Amino acid sequence: MNSKYxxxxxxxxxxxxxxxxxxxxxxxxxxxxxxxVGANGCGKTTLIKLLCGLLQPATGSLHIANLSHQxxxxxxxxxxxxxxxxxxxxxxxxDTVYSYLLFKAQLYLIPKTEIxxxxxxxxxxxxxxxxxxxxxxxxxxxxxxxxNLAQALIHKPKILIMDEPSNALDPEQLANFCDLIKTLRQxxxxxxxxxxxxxxxxxxCDYMLRINAGQINKIPTPLQKAAAEITHDQFxxxx
Amino acid sequence: xxNSIIQHELRQVILSRKSWFCFAxxxxxxxxxxxxxxxxxxxxxxxxxxKYGVTEEIIHPYYAWFxxxxxxxxxxxxxxxxxxxxxxxxxxNYRIAPISAAQFMLGKFLAINVILSVMLITISLAxxxxxLSAKLDWGQxxxxxxxxxxxxxxxxxxxxxxSTFMNNIARSNIVIFFILLMFVLFEWAAEYAGSHxxxxxxxxLLVPLxxxxxxxxxxxxxxxxxxxxxxxxxxxxxxxxxxxxxx
Numbered sequence: 001m002n003s004k005y006x007x008x009x010x011x012x013x014x015x016x017x018x019x020x021x022x023x024x025x026x027x028x029x030x031x032x033x034x035x036x037v038g039a040n041g042c043g044k045t046t047l048i049k050l051l052c053g054l055l056q057p058a059t060g061s062l063h064i065a066n067l068s069h070q071x072x073x074x075x076x077x078x079x080x081x082x083x084x085x086x087x088x089x090x091x092x093x094x095d096t097v098y099s100y101l102l103f104k105a106q107l108y109l110i111p112k113t114e115i116x117x118x119x120x121x122x123x124x125x126x127x128x129x130x131x132x133x134x135x136x137x138x139x140x141x142x143x144x145x146x147x148n149l150a151q152a153l154i155h156k157p158k159i160l161i162m163d164e165p166s167n168a169l170d171p172e173q174l175a176n177f178c179d180l181i182k183t184l185r186q187x188x189x190x191x192x193x194x195x196x197x198x199x200x201x202x203x204x205c206d207y208m209l210r211i212n213a214g215q216i217n218k219i220p221t222p223l224q225k226a227a228a229e230i231t232h233d234q235f236x237x238x239x
Numbered sequence: 240x241x242n243s244i245i246q247h248e249l250r251q252v253i254l255s256r257k258s259w260f261c262f263a264x265x266x267x268x269x270x271x272x273x274x275x276x277x278x279x280x281x282x283x284x285x286x287x288x289x290k291y292g293v294t295e296e297i298i299h300p301y302y303a304w305f306x307x308x309x310x311x312x313x314x315x316x317x318x319x320x321x322x323x324x325x326x327x328x329x330x331x332n333y334r335i336a337p338i339s340a341a342q343f344m345l346g347k348f349l350a351i352n353v354i355l356s357v358m359l360i361t362i363s364l365a366x367x368x369x370x371l372s373a374k375l376d377w378g379q380x381x382x383x384x385x386x387x388x389x390x391x392x393x394x395x396x397x398x399x400x401x402s403t404f405m406n407n408i409a410r411s412n413i414v415i416f417f418i419l420l421m422f423v424l425f426e427w428a429a430e431y432a433g434s435h436x437x438x439x440x441x442x443x444l445l446v447p448l449x450x451x452x453x454x455x456x457x458x459x460x461x462x463x464x465x466x467x468x469x470x471x472x473x474x475x476x477x478x479x480x481x482x483x484x485x486x
Contacts, residue, residue, distance in 0.1 A: 052335055053334075053335075054331065054334055054335070076337045076338075076339070077337075079335060079336060079337040080337050082335060084331070084335045086328070086331055088328045090328055090329045090330075090331045090332050091329070092247075092251060092329055094250075094251060094254035094255060095250070095251075095254075099250065103243060103246075103247045103332075104332065104336075106240070106242075106243035106246075106247075107240070107243060107244075107332065107333070107336035107337075107338060108336060108337065109240065109337070151332075
């Protein structure tokens, strides 16, 4: 397993003379599930967009699976690796759930014969089967968010990046979302979730990255802390 | 890939009430214009004394009106195509997908091209109805269609390129409108400025159309339209590639 699957080196992003990210270093291992937390406007979405290649860093370098967005030859390969669910679902209001997922599948060049199966699987996984032929603008926000998550997984990405995925989800949907993350973790997908809500993320992630004043700090989840303490106690006991 | 973009764009157009309304409005206005042209021709029939045929008197102005009217819709269509996607935050669908800027632009342009072709076919039914009672000059008829097709494609390419630079729908509509107006006004500006600025006339968007409507296919004019189309599509693709901060 690659311990530096996503590697950012002195990554900075400046917009209108305001430094959003300041010389950030980051290393995420393959298969990790990481929560990106911080207050609103701290730069979570900016970092995510940099990772997805939707923004260009002012300075520094970014490598994902040894590929770089700065290298034009790598761009298409990188895009195949990512699944991205933005905070605002990028849905076309007149499309139906099925036709939207079909369009996304075609954009990712999924073989024609495979598309119906993939869409049906995703519809079942996200409890969207009953909305299959519904126009997207008629759906509730929670359902739209589920379509947003479904579209991010249509091409079976190696890295799944979600921006505020728990927005608009009711408690039941949130529980289903947590189950989904657990399943995806078993599939060895590297997951990065941006959220301003620590509590939702704690049971899901290996560790959290907190963005504050343009800097990133790695903070362990309470479970990790507890595990570390137990290990420490055991160590003390045996010695 | 390009096929999927075209299909998706066409689906958006078909499912949009606004596009059906615009299409119906265009057909109604053109129907009225056609009716007016036919009435005018029949009134002046004795005065014309067989000097001009129906093609010259009806079809020539009919396609000129068509071009003028569609030119008014170009800002709206092209703004919706790219700037609208930026504003609605749906451009990210393309940005994160493994498609190149050229594929994206070609997909968008060809989708508009299909819509334009459908419009041309439907509005050409009226002139074809003349065949029931008179003889058409097929050469002039077909060159008029070709001229309208090339002119409007050039206008759409200009609109698409401008739309990639814009992040606001109202501003994009206004800018595209004025840029197209500038291309149309080159001809008059050249005449007004005098002989030293006569070269500007070559850049006028409507100049080549006149020869097409008169039934002449001029290589220079065809090359002019094709150059405009290619240049602006390349500019649009370049801008799309550069404008990573658009989402």
